[in-house]
Every structure is written in C-alpha cells, then in structure tokens.
Amino acid sequence: MANPNDTFTKLCDHARQTGLLTSTIGILNWDEETYLPRDGRAHRAEQTALLAGMVHQRQTAAEVGGWLAELKESPLAADPHSTEGCVIRQLGRQYDKKTKLPQKLVEELTRTASLAQQAWVDARKADDFTAFQPWLERTIDLKQQEAAAVGVTDVAYDALLDDYEPGESTANVAQVLSGLREQLTPLVEQIVESKHKAPREILSRSYPVDKQAEFGKQAAAAIGFDFNAGRLDVTAHPFCGGGGPRDVRLTTRYDANEFAGGFFSILHEAGHGIYEQGLPADQFGLPTGEAVSLGIHESQSRMWENLVGRSRAYWEHTLPELQGAFESARGVGLDEFYFAVNDSRPSLIRTESDEATYNLHIIVRFELEQALLSGDLPAADLPSAWNEKYQQYLGVTPPSSADGAMQDVHWSAGLYGYFPTYALGNLYAAQFFDQAEADLGDLDDHFRRGEFTPLRDWLRRNIHQHGQRYSAAELVERVTGKPLSHEPLMRRLRAKFAELYDLP
Structure with a gap:
C-alpha cells in the first residue's frame, strides 16, 4: 500500500498545476473585459474553451479519484479542518461534482460565456434586448443541462447555487x-x-x-x-x-x-x-x-x-x-x-x-x-x-x-x-x-x-x-x-x- 504522505503530495502537485491553468483563464478573462480588441472575441472564446476543457480533464482524471479514495481512508483525513483534511475533503467534493459534467458541456459553457458577454456589451449599448435574447436562451439551456448533470437535489437551482455558496440551499x-x-x-x-x-x-x-x-x-x-x-x-x-x-x-x-x-x-x-x-x-x-x-x-x-x-x-x-x-x-x-x-x-x-x-x-x-x-x-x-x-x-x-x-x-x-x-x-x-x-x-x-x-x-x-x-x-x-x-x-x-x- 502506498504511503499516504506520498499520495497526498501527488494530489497537491496535481492540484497546484491545475490551479495554474485556472489562473491563466482568469488572466485571459480579465484581458477580455479590459483590453482585448473587439474582433479578438471569437478567438478568445476558443482559447478559454480549450483551457477549460484541459482543467476539467485534470479535475476529473481517474488517478485523482484513486488518490482521493486512498486518502479518504487514511489518518490524514481524520481532522477535516487540518491542511490535509481540508484538501482531501474539498478536492473530493470537487471531484464528485466535476465527474458528473461532460467535458463537451464544460467547453461549450466557457465558449458561450465568452461570446455572450460581448453580445451583452453590444446589446446593452444599443438598448436592444432582442439582440441579446438568443444568447440568453442558449446560456439558460446550458445551465439547465449543467444542473441536470450535477443533480445535487431535485431543485435545479441548488446545483448552481452550490458552486458559489457550498452547502447552501x-x-x-x-x-x-x-x-x-x-x-x-x-x-x-x-x-x-x-x-x-x-x-x-x-x-x-x-x-x-x-x-x-x-x-x-x-x-x-x-x-x-x-x-x-x-x-x-x-x-x-x-x-x-x-x-x-x-x-x-x-x-x-x-x-x-x-x-x-x-x-x-x-x-x-x-x-x-x-x-x-x-x-x-x-x-x-x-x-x-x-x-x-x-x-x-x-x-x-x-x-x-x-x-x-x-x-x-x-x-x-x-x-x-x-x-x-x-x-x-x-x-x-x-x-x-x-x-x-x-x-x-x-x-x-x-x-x-x-x-x-x-x-x-x-x-x-x-x-x-x-x-x-x-x-x-x-x-x-x-x-x-x-x-x-x-x-x-x-x-x-x-x-x-x-x-x-x-x-x-x-x-x-x-x-x-x-x-x-x-x-x-x-x-x-x-x-x-x-x-x-x-x-x-x-x-x-x-x-x-x-x-x-x-x-x-x-x-x-x-x-x-x-x-x-x-x-x-x-x-x-x-x-x-x-x-x-x-x-x-x-x-x-x-x-x-x-x-x-x-x-x-
């Protein structure tokens, strides 16, 4: 049986690298809202969709599930508020939720968000809700798919609220x-x-x-x-x-x-x-x-x-x-x-x-x-x-x-x-x-x-x-x-x- 400390190190190294990818998306999103040229939006949507897919792959990798299964039964998880206990508990929670989401849905959510935000900026300037409506409808459809896939409770909204306020109803x-x-x-x-x-x-x-x-x-x-x-x-x-x-x-x-x-x-x-x-x-x-x-x-x-x-x-x-x-x-x-x-x-x-x-x-x-x-x-x-x-x-x-x-x-x-x-x-x-x-x-x-x-x-x-x-x-x-x-x-x-x- 592997040493739990070695397994924990592997889990943390993997999570840190995933965090670097996520932070790269953060910088691209910031740039999109500040300095990105208007005509660069479609290309940016593809960039962030690709990175979001990579992040999702890492978060749902089978090896992560194996490490978490091993660590959940180890002494490192005994105190849920210790550094080790918190990491195991929260990454386990994330893994359980992310593995329910198809990668294609994650990529499409990211791509659509990027394009829809530009559509929102333009429609708001023009005070033209009908121009924004198709993007709103597309986004709602994707979020309904996400809620159905995650299925935290029988209330669809609970699955989305949980992303921002974990455990709340x-x-x-x-x-x-x-x-x-x-x-x-x-x-x-x-x-x-x-x-x-x-x-x-x-x-x-x-x-x-x-x-x-x-x-x-x-x-x-x-x-x-x-x-x-x-x-x-x-x-x-x-x-x-x-x-x-x-x-x-x-x-x-x-x-x-x-x-x-x-x-x-x-x-x-x-x-x-x-x-x-x-x-x-x-x-x-x-x-x-x-x-x-x-x-x-x-x-x-x-x-x-x-x-x-x-x-x-x-x-x-x-x-x-x-x-x-x-x-x-x-x-x-x-x-x-x-x-x-x-x-x-x-x-x-x-x-x-x-x-x-x-x-x-x-x-x-x-x-x-x-x-x-x-x-x-x-x-x-x-x-x-x-x-x-x-x-x-x-x-x-x-x-x-x-x-x-x-x-x-x-x-x-x-x-x-x-x-x-x-x-x-x-x-x-x-x-x-x-x-x-x-x-x-x-x-x-x-x-x-x-x-x-x-x-x-x-x-x-x-x-x-x-x-x-x-x-x-x-x-x-x-x-x-x-x-x-x-x-x-x-x-x-x-x-x-x-x-x-x-x-x-």
Missing part, C-alpha cells in the same frame, strides 16, 4: 431573503416619506476622470490593497480578477460628473482584492488557499465599501484629501458630504444602490433567475417581468432594458446562483464587523486617524488565512460565536438612516 436562501425583505421594506418606505433629502448634487459636480483614477488608487492602497501585487483598470462592469494572490486585478468605471460610482466600486473591488491577497500564497491551487464562498468574499468587499467607506469617521479623515484633489468638493461640510454618500432612494442600478435598498435589487434577480431556469419565465418575457418586480419591490420602473434586465453581466457570463451571495455577504459583513469592533475597540477612532491596518490584519487572521478549512456557516460561528443573523445588519441600517433621515 435555495429554500434556506429564500427564507433568509424573505425575512430580510420584511424588515427592509418598511425602513425604505420611511426613508422615502422623510422630508430630509441628501444633497446628492455634491457628487454630480465635475470630477475629472484622471483625478478620480488617481484618488481611487490612493484610497485602495490606504485600506490595504497592495499595488505591487495588483493593478486597477477600466471595464464596462467592475470586477476583481487575476491570476493568484500576488496578481490581483481590480476594475472600475468612471463618470466625470458622478464621483460615487467609480470611487465606491474601487473600495468594493479592493475589498475583494485584499481578501485574495490575504489568502496563503504558499497554498495556491489548494482549497486551503482559496476563498470559502462568494458570500464570504462579498462580505469583505461590502465591509470596506459600506461599513468603512460610507462611515462618518472615514470621511472625517478623507474629506480634506478629497477637497485637495477636486475643486468641486471644496467648501462642502462634513455633514453634507456624509449625507450625500449615504443618500438612500429607490433606484434602477444595483451597483449604484445604497445600503438600505441594495438587497431588494438582489431579491429581484434571485426570483427571476429561478424562474428562468425552471422554464416558468421565457427569456423573451424577462424585460417585462423585471420591470414588474422593480415596480413591486422598489417602486420604480426602468425606462430601458439597458437599465433593466441587461444591466448586469452575470447572466451573459452564465453566473446563475451567484446573486444571492451578495445579500449573504451583507449579513456576514455586519456580523464580522461587530466582532472586529469588540476585539479591536472603537473602529471609528481608527478610521478618523486613517488607520485601516488593524481591521485588515484582523480579517486576515480570522477569515483570510483559513481558506476553505471551514464552511461559511462554520466560519461565522467560529469568528463571532453566533450563527448568521440579519440583526447586526438591520441594527446598523436602522441606526444610520434614522439619524440621517430623522426617522422615529
């Missing part, structure tokens, strides 16, 4: 979001009815794009993003990607007459990037060097964007720097600016929505993509269904598909099951932040002095360094001593917006 997420909506809706109604209105025009003055880029980069560096191991570029839809913990690519978009969109996207993506840079670099390619779930990942971005970046204490420190960089911000008082960046109103665009309304945007998408995948909602009817839900939940109706059903890249990219992780991330973020404050003292005192390292280091110790040793639910309870709850988030939202809008 559609039913549980629906229950969580329903409870959150019940408490958010009356808060949003109170805000809408308030006579107090944020001085939003402060953020719509002239903010030259070149200065926004420089200021945003400085802000990302200040909260802990390492630009020696990353960069910042422009894209149609902001994201964080790259090739590993020492090569993290942030993207954003700018508007010369809209400061908040670009700036807070940078803080948001920098939060993702700080997580990526905080993962153990020596564990690259292994589960111990990868994020536990997208909900936890999103908790890091939302924490830096909202709990830090939209706090009064942050702007006590940062507003003078902003006024030094932009003439249009000079003479603006702290109270005015703080209210402006926390303006709350029902809006059309998810990425530009405020803390109070954001999760309502997620609920719309969560419900619609379930209906698309089940076949209850034909793709052709998506724009009208989208508009109906926006009117129902937010009281607004998109004037176009570009600001409605085509505003997000996720469905063209085949990322079904992804959206709920945004809402879970908000819940995780608030609960982690409360614990960080309990451990570190009043975080506002740190922010007023421009000190962000204590929070970043706390996150690295308690969240980043663990990789996938613990499930998201286990990690929350391990860090905070409590299961996930919506109360920390709702408590913060009520306190902040009651003060700003003079609510009872």
